[in-house]
Amino acid sequence: MPTAIVDLILTLHDIGAVQFGRFRLHSGRESRIYIDLRVLVSYPAALRQATAAYRTVLDDLPFDLLAATPLAGLPIGTALCLDMDRPLIYPRKTAKSYGTGKNIEGRWSIGQTAVVIDDLITSGDSLLETIATIKAAGLKVHDAVVLIDREQGGRELLAEQGYRLQAVTTLRGMLDTLVEQARLSPRQRDEVLASLTG
Ligand SMILES: O=P(O)(O)OC[C@H]1O[C@H](OP(=O)(O)OP(=O)(O)O)[C@H](O)[C@@H]1O
Numbered sequence: 001m002p003t004a005i006v007d008l009i010l011t012l013h014d015i016g017a018v019q020f021g022r023f024r025l026h027s028g029r030e031s032r033i034y035i036d037l038r039v040l041v042s043y044p045a046a047l048r049q050a051t052a053a054y055r056t057v058l059d060d061l062p063f064d065l066l067a068a069t070p071l072a073g074l075p076i077g078t079a080l081c082l083d084m085d086r087p088l089i090y091p092r093k094t095a096k097s098y099g100t101g102k103n104i105e106g107r108w109s110i111g112q113t114a115v116v117i118d119d120l121i122t123s124g125d126s127l128l129e130t131i132a133t134i135k136a137a138g139l140k141v142h143d144a145v146v147l148i149d150r151e152q153g154g155r156e157l158l159a160e161q162g163y164r165l166q167a168v169t170t171l172r173g174m175l176d177t178l179v180e181q182a183r184l185s186p187r188q189r190d191e192v193l194a195s196l197t198g
């Protein structure tokens with residue numbers, strides 16, 4: 001694993017973005033680990049580190065627009081928009097019922113290609129929802145980029161529908177790094193991993 005990604009994982013651990021306990025996920029599944037990348041906005045240096053990590057993937061992809069998945073993907077998408085000097089759009093979780101009545105914010109042209117950004121992927125449902133919304137608005141999508149692939153079926157679900165997932169790291173890679181850096185015992189790691197597939 002590149003040193004910059006190891007450093008980012010240690011930073012995420014330091015700022016409390018890696019939480020152990022019992023959590024219910026978006027998909028309804030139970031998990032012994034929750035990665036809360038929403039706290040990045042409270043640590044600008046950590047957000048900058050995460051932005052640099054996304055760029056290691058994004059710099060090689062062809063696209064016209066960044067498209068952020070609400071809510072956790074939006075501050076990350078905004079940081080990337082500024083850092084890469086590339087335009088951003090974002091679908092709303094629900095369309096506005098007043099004012100503009102829009103379900104996507106920002107400006108785009110029909111036929112442009114968007115790369116979809118989120119913090120992480122579990123089942124893949126959230127990314128597919130974003131992709132469906134922006135495709136309905138006339139955009140093309142080939143790639144989605146996340147910081148962490150929890151390796152719980154999301155990549156395969158996207159692939160079935162013809163989309164590529166690019167991930168900076170995996171949950172397993174993150175846990176292995178925390179073990180190597182003596183932040184977590186091998187037993188704790190194995191318990192968490194077993195709970196993901198059980
Ligand atoms: O791959 P999935 O099974 O869909 O799960 C991953 C999604 O779940 C989380 O969002 P959440 O639904 O908690 O919304 P939030 O970002 O608004 O907090 C996370 O930010 C991803 O978008």
Ligand SMILES: O=C(O)c1cc(=O)[nH]c(=O)[nH]1
Pocket residue numbers: 024025026027033034035036037072120121122123
């Ligand atoms: O699947 C989810 O809902 C989920 C998992 C996780 O680790 N972190 C998060 O914010 N959401």
